[in-house]
Amino acid sequence: MGLDRKTLDMVLYGILLLGMFISLYLIFLYAPPAVNPTNNQPWYEQKIFYVHVSSAWTGFLAFLVVAVASIIFLKKESHLADVVAQVSAEIGVIFTTLTLISGPLWAKSFWGKYWDWSEPRLVTALILWFLYVGYLILRSSVGEDVRRARFAAVFGIIAFLDVPIVFLSVRWYRASHPPLLVFEPGGLDPQMKFAFFFTLFVFTVFYVVLLRNGIRIKLLSDKLNRLKEVI
Amino acid sequence: MEAIIEIKDLEKVFGHKKALRGVNLKIYEGEFLSLFGPNGAGKTTLLKSIATILRPTRGKIYFRGEPLDDDSLVLRESIGLVSHNSLLYDDLTAYENLLFYARMYGVNDHRERINYLLHQVGLYHRKDDTVRTFSRGMLQRLAIARAILHDPPILLLDEPYTGLDAQAARILDELIENLKDGKRTFIMTSHDLDKGFEHATRLAILFYGEVVFDRRKEETSIEEFEGEFWKWVGQQG
Amino acid sequence: MGRTARVGFLRQVLYIVAKDFRAELRTKELFNSMFLFALLALVIFNFSFAGKMPVRILAGAMWVSFLFASVLGLNRSFVKEHEKGSIEGLLVIPCDRSVIYFGKLLGNLLFIFLVEIVSLPLISVFFSRNEILQKPLQLSGILVLGSLAISSVGTILSAITVNTRTRELLLPILLFPLVLPVLIGAVEVTAYIFQPKGTISQWIRLIAIYDIIFLLVPYLLFDYVVEE
Numbered sequence: 134m135g136l137d138r139k140t141l142d143m144v145l146y147g148i149l150l151l152g153m154f155i156s157l158y159l160i161f162l163y164a165p166p167a168v169n170p171t172n173n174q175p176w177y178e179q180k181i182f183y184v185h186v187s188s189a190w191t192g193f194l195a196f197l198v199v200a201v202a203s204i205i206f207l208k209k210e211s212h213l214a215d216v217v218a219q220v221s222a223e224i225g226v227i228f229t230t231l232t233l234i235s236g237p238l239w240a241k242s243f244w245g246k247y248w249d250w251s252e253p254r255l256v257t258a259l260i261l262w263f264l265y266v267g268y269l270i271l272r273s274s275v276g277e278d279v280r281r282a283r284f285a286a287v288f289g290i291i292a293f294l295d296v297p298i299v300f301l302s303v304r305w306y307r308a309s310h311p312p313l314l315v316f317e318p319g320g321l322d323p324q325m326k327f328a329f330f331f332t333l334f335v336f337t338v339f340y341v342v343l344l345r346n347g348i349r350i351k352l353l354s355d356k357l358n359r360l361k362e363v364i
Numbered sequence: 365m366e367a368i369i370e371i372k373d374l375e376k377v378f379g380h381k382k383a384l385r386g387v388n389l390k391i392y393e394g395e396f397l398s399l400f401g402p403n404g405a406g407k408t409t410l411l412k413s414i415a416t417i418l419r420p421t422r423g424k425i426y427f428r429g430e431p432l433d434d435d436s437l438v439l440r441e442s443i444g445l446v447s448h449n450s451l452l453y454d455d456l457t458a459y460e461n462l463l464f465y466a467r468m469y470g471v472n473d474h475r476e477r478i479n480y481l482l483h484q485v486g487l488y489h490r491k492d493d494t495v496r497t498f499s500r501g502m503l504q505r506l507a508i509a510r511a512i513l514h515d516p517p518i519l520l521l522d523e524p525y526t527g528l529d530a531q532a533a534r535i536l537d538e539l540i541e542n543l544k545d546g547k548r549t550f551i552m553t554s555h556d557l558d559k560g561f562e563h564a565t566r567l568a569i570l571f572y573g574e575v576v577f578d579r580r581k582e583e584t585s586i587e588e589f590e591g592e593f594w595k596w597v598g599q600q601g
Numbered sequence: 602m603g604r605t606a607r608v609g610f611l612r613q614v615l616y617i618v619a620k621d622f623r624a625e626l627r628t629k630e631l632f633n634s635m636f637l638f639a640l641l642a643l644v645i646f647n648f649s650f651a652g653k654m655p656v657r658i659l660a661g662a663m664w665v666s667f668l669f670a671s672v673l674g675l676n677r678s679f680v681k682e683h684e685k686g687s688i689e690g691l692l693v694i695p696c697d698r699s700v701i702y703f704g705k706l707l708g709n710l711l712f713i714f715l716v717e718i719v720s721l722p723l724i725s726v727f728f729s730r731n732e733i734l735q736k737p738l739q740l741s742g743i744l745v746l747g748s749l750a751i752s753s754v755g756t757i758l759s760a761i762t763v764n765t766r767t768r769e770l771l772l773p774i775l776l777f778p779l780v781l782p783v784l785i786g787a788v789e790v791t792a793y794i795f796q797p798k799g800t801i802s803q804w805i806r807l808i809a810i811y812d813i814i815f816l817l818v819p820y821l822l823f824d825y826v827v828e829e
Contacts, residue, residue, distance in 0.1 A: 207822070207825055260778045260781060263774075263777075263778040264778050264779070266774075267771075267774050267775045267778065270771065270774060271761070271762075271765070271771065271775065274762075274765035274766055274767050274771055275764060275765055276766075277378060277379050278378075278379035278380065279377075279378065279379055280764060280829065283825050283826070284761045284764070284826065286825070287757070287761065287822045287825055287826055288758075288761065288775060290818065290822065291754065291757070291779065291815070291818060291819065291822070292778075292779065294814060294815075294818060295778070295779050295782070298782045298807070298810075298811055298814075299778075299781060299782050301782070301807065302781070302782035302785045302786060302807060303785075305803055305804065305807070306785055306789075309789065309799055359380060362380055378829075412689075415689075415692075415693050416692070416693065417689050417692045417693055417828075417829070418828075418829050419828055419829070437607075437695040437696075438695075440693060440694065440695035441605065441607075441695045443693065445689070445690075445693045447686060447689055448686070449685050449686025449687070449689060450685050450686070451685060451686055451687045451689055451690035452685055452687065452690075453620065453624055453681070453685070453687055454624075454681075454684060454685065455624035455625075455627045455628055456620070456623060456624050456627070460620075460623060464616060464619075464620045465690070465694070467608070467612075467616045468608065468613055468616055468617075468694045468696065469605050469608070469694065469695070470605040470606045470607055470608040471604070471605050472604050472605065472606060473604075494627065510690075514605045515604070515605075
């Protein structure tokens with residue numbers, strides 16, 4: 134078993150490292166530079182888009198994992214499920230923060246301003262960030278182990294259900310109050326598309342690697358704490 | 365004779381603390397079980413588990429031979445709980461407090477029942493006063509009235525004598541005596557050796573989440589029991 | 602004497618609501634503080650906007666004030682049960698655990714709604730905004746739909762946060778991101794009621810769907826929150 138886990142780790146690290154280099158190549162050299170639809174100038178900042186959307190999707194994926202792990206925890210009282218939920222939430226905050234940093238940078242180059250409240254992806258990412266942080270604060274505010282996990286699981290499920298509704302509501306808000314420019318990512322060259330999906334893949338592998346390591350560390354530290362109590 | 369309540373291998377874990385480590389107990393109808401033990405032994409946890417306020421981590425509780433299911437309504441209908449907390453609402457009067465519980469339990473003739481109980485516990489003259497103004501002894505008496513509104517065949521009492529002065533304790537004695545009708549089952553946890561011994565038909569000691577002594581009163585003597593009591597309760601867990 | 606009969610679900614829910622109302626009627630602390638808070642918030646809004654609040658801003662200010670006032674009420678709904686441990690009393694009663702959820706939810710909703718319909722006429726008079734009272738039925742409708750969302754999510758959240766060290770702070774942190782879509786929709790609908798423009802049917806649908814989901818899901822999860 135130890136050998137298998139190590140092999141899997143090696144494979145994942147390998148994919149990740151290789152993938153990162155390939156992705157960078159794809160983004161900067163392979164995908165053609167975009168043209169800014171507003172002024173028909175070359176638009177290099179558009180390349181942030183690859184990172185921005187990838188981190189957004191990974192942030193959402195992490196939250197989906199939190200929700201699923203929470204459901205499993207409530208049904209099976211599995212400590213592992215609780216650990217998965219917590220670690221995934223911590224990773225999710227990181228990716229969502231990345232989304233919120235890369236988003237405004239990209240937005241400035243497209244809209245000329247750092248934020249637009251009618252951009253559903255941005256606003257949903259912001260709300261997602263608040264929900265993540267709320268989840269983690271909730272966890273740290275409850276003293277007792279089992280109840281902490283249970284409360285977090287209930288909140289995780291409720292919060293996850295909220296995310297698509299937030300997205301929809303901002304979309305509809307935008308329909309009633311349309312901004313001057315609306316970004317539709319539909320019009321991508323096939324090369325850009327490939328670069329994007331590959332980057333998304335690399336981000337997902339990155340998430341999985343972080344998750345595995347995080348779970349391992351958490352399980353070990355739990356064991357250590359339990360031993361400390363006996364002494 | 366079949367036990368009215370049977371507890372099998374009951375375990376309860378709070379985080380990393382094991383409050384109950386495999387409790388086995390058979391309680392028969394009409395018994396008065398006095399449960400002793402040092403602080404932290406798990407007495408309150410055990411009582412709350414029987415009251416279905418706590419869900420066991422492992423093990424099962426059987427009521428009249430049937431295991432408790434998720435709802436355990438049948439057991440809850442048959443139980444009256446006098447807890448550490450009074451379970452009363454500060455801003456309601458004594459009467460209103462009892463009215464709420466009577467309604468929730470579905471007591472048929474609640475007006476008469478409430479007034480009768482208020483007389484029984486000697487609080488009828490305070491029935492329209494808010495509970496906020498009550499002393500500990502009065503709270504305890506009202507709590508007992510609350511617990512027996514629905515005339516439950518099983519009464520759970522969690523250290524009911526704690527904090528009571530001599531007069532209140534005497535009233536409590538009387539109340540308990542009145543309730544003993546041969547069919548009613550009592551489970552009482554106590555710190556007080558004398559009170560617990562006096563009422564009991566069965567004595568048990570809980571230590572560190574396990575039952576370490578369990579005898580009917582006639583199978584032991586006060587000296588033997590005192591010896592056991594101090595042996596276990598003397599050591600703090 | 603003392604013979605019992607099984608009590609129906611709805612009845613038990615109503616008994617809990619009646620109990621909370623009776624207790625509140627005695628002190629009126631909660632209602633007063635919620636009401637004053639909502640009013641004060643609106644006064645401050647009025648000064649911030651130098652008396653010029655277009656319809657959208659008025660609708661927004663209203664909902665923000667009511668949301669904040671709701672938080673006061675939500676926080677308290679389970680604190681009272683923990684004071685003398687009466688939550689144990691509720692747990693030992695032969696009833697479905699969800700009776701507690703719906704009982705508290707309904708109580709919270711009624712409190713909030715009461716605060717809203719008492720403050721709105723006053724707002725209309727003091728801010729000289731006639732449009733507020735033009736369509737009372739429609740306005741009440743959106744008030745109920747929106748407040749239901751706040752109450753349904755808020756009740757299960759307050760059942761959680763009452764067990765934490767930082768309960769008063771934690772509830773709004775968790776609640777606000779969750780009710781945001783409803784707030785957006787409620788403001789749109791309210792602004793429309795004051796001054797019809799555009800379409801709002803999609804918003805009403807959104808809030809209705811939100812209400813259904815966030816009544817159902819907390820109902821399913823409440824057992825995990827209230828038991829130990």
